[in-house]
Amino acid sequence: MAKRLLEVENLKTYFRSQGQVFRAIDDVSLHVDENETLGIVGESGSGKSTLGLSILRLVPAARNPFIAGRILFDGRDLLTMSEGEMRAVRGSEISMILQDPMTSLNPVFTLGAQIEEAILSHKKAGAQNARAAAIEALRQVRIAAPETRVDSYPHQISGGMRQRVVGAIAMASQPRLLIADEPTTSLDVTLQAQYLQLLKDLRAAHGMSLILITHDFGVVARMCDRVAVMYAGSIVETAPVREIFHRPRHWYTAALLASMPKLDHPRGHLPTIEGAPPRLNDLPSGCKFAPRCAQAQSTCFTQMPERQSISPVHDIKCWYPREAT
Amino acid sequence: MLSFISKRFGEMAVALLLMSVVVFLLGRMTGDPVALLLSDYSTPQDRARVEQELGLDRPLVEQYGAFIVNVLKGELGNSIMGDQSPAADLILERFPASLQLAGVALLISFLIGVPLGVVAATHRGKTLDVAARLVALIGQSVPIFWLGIMLMYFFSVRLHLLPTSGYGTAAHFVLPAATMSLFTIAAVTRLVRASMVDILNAEYIKLARIKGLSESVVIWKHALRNSLIPVLTFMGSFFANMITGAVVIETVFAWPGIGRLAYEAILNRDFPVIQAVVLFMTALFIGANLVVDLLYAWVDPRIRYGRR
Structure with missing residues (x-):
């Protein structure tokens, strides 16, 4: 059996604002094995990005966060680490790629300087070595002429190149876990x-684990070993990729998959999920998806379903799961 | 880059020329220097002789033309007071004192204003932030002549800690430099705070933290360098404030700089000196803005003049 690299247990990330509590991450448990790619899928606002930032303990302090639970990385609980210990983990053991390549690079420093910094913050290396490593990092993400590009500024390269440079920075110290938001x-x-191909190749080449946050099932199908489906701050279903696509057991997962446009579908209306996700400061007391669920019964509205394993690799939070067909 | 600089020099020349017309006309419209020069017992003949000597009997346009020709030759005219020394010499003699004072004040403004702005931004909404903003509010509201006199009253007259006025030792710098820098400290604090608050939310700051950089590197390197770009924009006008402030401050503290030279020349209706000082200040002001534009390109690599 593969070794557990990351194990998140009952993670809660709440934001407090003007006397109200926003439950952005509400009792999430998941794990990532070594060499594994876990997809996290959900709509905008379902807490996917907050989950990534919570693991790195970089939830903006301005949002007044309250974080509880356990995040075990290689057996050590990240949530009880000192800030100094956590800093040693960031970049070197766990790293992250952000969504927007246009604003993720600092405009006033060269690409090389920004990569070198990521290397030098974790190990002592001479300026010469750091530069050589930066050029190598650029070469790895398939930037042409890395020897000259290393002295370019972010505004001098294209968006696609920028995102590859962001990848080079995130992977400069060869982290064991990469979170790609x-x-x-x-x-x-x-x-x-x-x-995506580049990410896939580099993950395999370095034996990294990857958490891929996306709203796109196409990306999931292409990249992931397992998938966790998020809804309003909770993970409602976790299963291997094939099972999610072929035998989704949670009604939300099924509805999400049904609303994906398909090439071989007859023309006509694209199925949608009626209603909107609940507000995070006013979550229903029962299942969060119940108000939008066609199959909801009275229990669903009053009691929160517990996480249950319906197979060794398949977890679900639902009172009345779909039949496996 | 070169074409940018030569274009800016062209603009500078036009601005100086326009300024010279304004200065020349204002000087002629506000009083009669001959009356100041002559005693109460002088005759109309004396008056005509002095006017002729100074060229004041000729038409204005002609006077202006002669003035410009001389300026181009580097002759800014002679003072009509005292030993009639050349205005250019007076300026060169007085300028170092002004430059020292403005330099010290600008340095103080940045050394205090930048950290204050950073601290305010990183402690947003907390006591330190409120305190820094209060300092900034006071600094931008207090009139400098009043501040100068109050500082002088407390630290020199009451506490006998510092000399009231004059020039010479380091102690002489304290009060005038403090007076001169307060407004700029306030302005720098507010600018740095505002841009820092914005930039701390930027994605590249998040990425810097993801890399595992310490919070001090994130703030003082990644965020600060970007926050200084808008501050730099105002450097030119800060410098201008210091030059114009110098007229008041140098007079209050008897500082032998060009500000006080301007004040004295105006009191005496010493036209050549007024013209020379104002032209010199204008050139200084435009020059400062040119330097700012060049610094800009150095701090922000996205700005590269003349090539694309």
């Missing part, structure tokens, strides 16, 4: 495919 959302379609 919608890494291709702002790229055009051909660049998306290229970038």
Whole structure:
């Protein structure tokens, strides 16, 4: 059995604002094994990005966060670490790629300087070595002429290149876990495919684990081993990719999959999920999806379903799961 | 880059020329220097002789033309007071004192204003932020002549800690430099705070933290360098404030700089000196803005003049 790298247990990330509590991450448990790619899928606002930032303990302090639970990385609980210990983890053991390549690079420093910094903050290396490593990092993400590009500024390169540089920075210290938060959302379609392939290759080459946050089931199908489906701050279903696509057991997962446009579908209305996700400061007391669920019964509205395993690899939070067909 | 600089020099020349017309006309419209020069017992003949000597009997346009020709030759005219020394010499003699004072004041403004703005931004909404903003509010509201006199009253007259006025030792710098820098400290604090608050939310700040950089590197390197770009924009006008402030401050503290030279020349209706000082200040002001534009390109690599 593969070794557990990351284990998140009952994570809660709440934001407090004007006397109200926003439950952005509400009792989330998940794990990532070594060499594994876990997809996290959900609508905008379902807490996917907050989950990524919570793992790195970089939830903006301005949002007044309250974080509880356990985040075990290689057996150590990140949530009880000192800020100094956590800093040693960031970049070198766990790293993250942000969504927007246009604003993720600091405009006043060269690409090389920004990569070198990521390397030098974790190990002592001479300026010469750091530069060589920066050039190598650029080469790895398939930037042409890395020896000259290393001295370019972010505004001098294209959006697709920028996102690859962001990747180079995130992977400069060869982290064991990479969190990619919608890494291709702002790229055009051909660049998306290229970038995903690059991520896939680098993950395999370095034996990294990957958490891929996305709203796109197409990306999931292409990249992931397992998928966790998020809804309003909770993970409602976790299963291997094939099972999610072929035998979704949670009604939300099924509805989400049904609302994906398909090429071989007859023309006509694209199925949608009626209603809107609940507000995070006013969550229903029962199942969060119940108000939108066609199958909801009275229990669903009053009691929160517990996480249950319906197979060793398949977890679900639902009182009346779909039949496996 | 070169074409940018030469274009800016052209603009500078036009601005100086326009300024010279304004200065020349204002000087002629506000009083009669001959009356100041002559004693109460002088005759109309004396008057005509002095006017002729100074060229004041010729038409205005002619006077202006002669003035410009001389300026181009580097002759800014002679003072009509005292030993009639050349205005250019007076300026060069007085300028170092002004430059020292403005330099010290500008340095103080940045050394205090930048950290204050950073601290305010990183402690947003907390006591430190409120305190920094209060300092900034006071600094931008207090009139400098009043501040100068109050500082002088407390620190020199009451506490005997510092000299009231004059020039010479480091102690002489304290009060005038403090007076001169307060407004700029306030302005720098507010600018740095505002841009820092914005920039701390930027994605590249998040990425810097993801890399595992310490909070001090994130703030003082990644965020500060970007926050200084808008501050730089105002450097030119800060410098201008210091030059114009110098007229008041140098007079209050008897500082032998060009501000006080201007004040004295105006009191005496010493036209050549007034013209020379104002032209010199204008050139200084425009020059400062040119330097700011060049600094801009250095701090922000996105700005590169003349090539694309």
